[in-house]
Amino acid sequence: MKKLFTNLTFWVLTAIATGALLGHFYPDAGQRMRPLGTGFIDIVKLFINPIIFLTISLGISGMGDLKKVGKVGGKALLYFEVVTTFALIIGVAVAYLIRPGDGVVTTSLTGDATATGDVSKFAQEAEKGFSWWEFFKNNLTIQVLLFSIAFGIFLSKYNAKQRILDVLNYLSKYVFKALHFVMLFAPIGAFGGMAFTIGKYGIKTLLPLGKLMLTVYTTMGLFIFIVLYFILRYYKISLMKYLNYIREELLIVLGTSSSEAGLPSLMEKLERMGCSKPIVGLVVPAGYSFNLDGTTIYLSMATIFLAQVYGVELSLAQMFTIIGILMVTSKGAAGVTGSGFVVLASTLTAIKVIPLEGLALLLGVDRFMSEARAITNFIGNGVATIWIANNENDFDRAKMNYAFGHLEETEDILTDNLRFVTKEEIDKKTS
Template identity: 50%
Template sequence: MKKALNNLTVRVVIGIILGIMVGVLFPAFGEQLKVLADIFIKLIKMVIAPIVFMTVVIGIGSMGDMKKVGRIGGKALIYFEIVTTFSLAIGLLVVNLVKPGVGFNTGAVEGGDISQFTEKAAESDHGLMSFLMSIIPDNIVAALAKGELLPILFFAVLFGLSMAAMGERSKPVVDFFERLVDVFFGIVNMIMKLSPIAAFGAMAYTIGKFGLGSLLMLGKLMGSVYITMFLFIILVLGGIAKFYKFNIFKFIAYIKDEILLVLGTSSSESALPKMMEKMEKYGCSKPVVGLVVPTGYSFNLDGTSIYLSMAAIFIAQAYGVDLTIWQELTLMGILMLTSKGAAGVTGSGFITLAATLAAFPMIPVEGIALLLGVDRFMSEARAITNLIGNGVATVVVSKMENEFHPNAIHQAAEPEAVQSPELHAKAAE
């Protein structure tokens, strides 16, 4: 029993179960426990910006080959675009087949306050030029301080390219960053000890605020979203994994700690630092991990794409708006733009949905009020799908580049059979 409690996975599961119990039995108290999850996410976000910056710089700077950098980046972006477009199409297909919004009583749940989302959506211009301009930071120090992922990535790529062009002269800088990033991962390991408490607080808040009954009212949509994401992971990502000769089920089992953390916090960003560390242990090279994983958090949001397409059509169905095939294709085109750059934090999908509907006036933007009660539950599904999708993308690009090392995967994925006790203990942390 004591040995099981020392396992982080077990402690996170216990935290989630206790959180649900507190939310059901003491809803008012449960709502107040959101602060526990907020503190944990702030602690994680505190180290994300420097870790992303340093790992991208190390990844590109250590390559020393400008063509290789461009090749890896190009393959990653093409992969992201194909898979996210496919996820949007799958969402549209399922929601049109199931029709969860048809016959929905919009009056029963209207009146929710959506101003915080529409205002944020209005503040963010989702046009192509505005999106491109937002990638370039006005001030890199400010971007690092605010944790703005895209500007940080942009500057890190330029920094890394400059180091790669310098060749051997940049090696002391690469070595320094490698030692420094180890220090930051040490901080992450300390923060991760608090993840069961964060999962407890997040689940207590979710159940306490919205209640288990909120699941019943929009159960058909939630069921459709969960089933679609499950099928996407097993069939689409599983098919990609099979083509590139690795097993999706074993991969999911390997990142179970990160999945449970995301389940508890509803934020794929909370697992970013540990995910990068684990992908290296899985067998992916440091340069590929450093470039693909952070980029994927902005450009490869498979779960968010599925959610956005299904939620938009659900609202149209609920309000009796009959869209033509061309209008749905137009909506898909808008979503292909607005879904890019959405942060992996709770609520970002909601803001992006509001921005999408504002650019597509055929669907009433006030319809997002229908989703207020259950968005938190669906955010967990999309965050987990995003996490798994980015992991698969990293393995695929590594294999494309022959930067995947089978010895490392056997050591990390099958610790019981291969690793020494010391390595196994480290992997379980």
């Protein structure tokens, strides 16, 4: 029993269930819990860029062959494009097969849907068009990633680098200790996020668009348990064991509807399970912006759904246009709640055959589907990192077997003295 009450997974699950109950039975009180969820995410965000900088700088500076940096980066971008395009085609195919938009009456939904928000701001953003310059300018994670790569290359060539490396290693140790402490408050963040979502939007908003919800969740489930399963299976790695290994992070992402909430912990766990530091540092941050499998599936299905709702028969040329547009614009959708709406609005504006007002139909259920998007994105980035690490022969299977077999030691579990098993201790045990 003591073991159960000191397990973070138990507390996050309890918090999600409690938040859902509060939001359902006391909606006003549930909505007031929003600062708990957003506050937790904001605190975790503070760790993302320092961890990216430290991981990449230390990793590249210790890498003997700098050509490998470019090779890994190029391989990662190619992997992202292939897998997200595959996800896009799956989303379109399933939407055409199940046709979730057939029979949806817009007049019966308009009053409730538009009450949840205004689509004009998305239309204004869409009119500006997609700009890679704006994407890089407004994406601090990508900026930090590029700077860290440059700094790591500088360190690798700098003769008197040891003093700098000592400082970075010292900072890295305490940044992760601070992150471990913050993650103890994950149940509070999950409680606030879930209470707000259920309190504001309510279960009743799901009923009119239940077929779309079910289709999206089913498609993402198939993508995870078929496509990602076979990607890991190629290197004889169990998807289920991997999901069990990152279960705490998955629950946190579920509760907060944001993949950002679990990103720093994911980077640490991937390194603990055998992925090399440079590959984790390069692939995970880049994947956060370019490997959004869940967002890609949702955008493709939402576009076809709205076409079906309004009775728009898309020609083959228009379908290829939609796929082509989403292949580009989906890369600019950050993995946070609600970001996909601007990309979806941009897509509808570009093809000019589906009414932009249709976005109002999705506003009420978007928050619920954001959990599926965030979890799929999160799992997909971890799988990408593991695959590329194996492909580069930079994966330690002994560490993976140890991590999968000793979850209690590698998880960030609650203890009486707040002590966590460090990566160095795991390295010694698996050496």
